[in-house]
Amino acid sequence: MVRRLGPGVLSGQWSDLLAALHGVAPPPLPTRVLRELGDPCFDAVDYVLAGAGLEGVETRCARVAAACGLDGDRLHAWSQVIAPFAAVAHLGDGGEEPVIDELLALAR
Structure with missing residues (x-):
């Protein structure tokens, strides 16, 4: 397919x-x-979550969805599911607090 x-x-x-x-x-x-x-949409989640602390996850989600012809709502939903895992990864790497805060807010 x-x-x-x-x-x-x-x-x-x-x-x-x-x-x-x-x-x-x-x-x-x-x-x-x-x-x-x-x-x-699941494949694109990493590119969306990489926007945390930069232009923001919401903006990045819209840009990735438009660029790849993806369903923005579905991409956002997958981003919410994966955000806690990304936050934990940033915690383990000593990541910046604004990035972690944005990821955790997305997960709520």
Whole structure:
């Protein structure tokens, strides 16, 4: 099953493209295969939550949804689900307090 997420970008390819743009390796093959069976909004959550402490999760969610042709409400809902895990990861890394506060507020 192939789903189009934006102009010329197919599900399973867009995060590989973003990884390449940021100079990191794409996910391993099993991850890429599973992605085809999953929810493209879930795949985009990391990019949304990375907006915490910068332009904000709400703004980043709207920008990512528009850029990738995703359902903004669904992307926001997935962001709320994953936000507590991201907050814990930032706590473990000695992350900045405004980032952690924004992630925890999103989770409530």
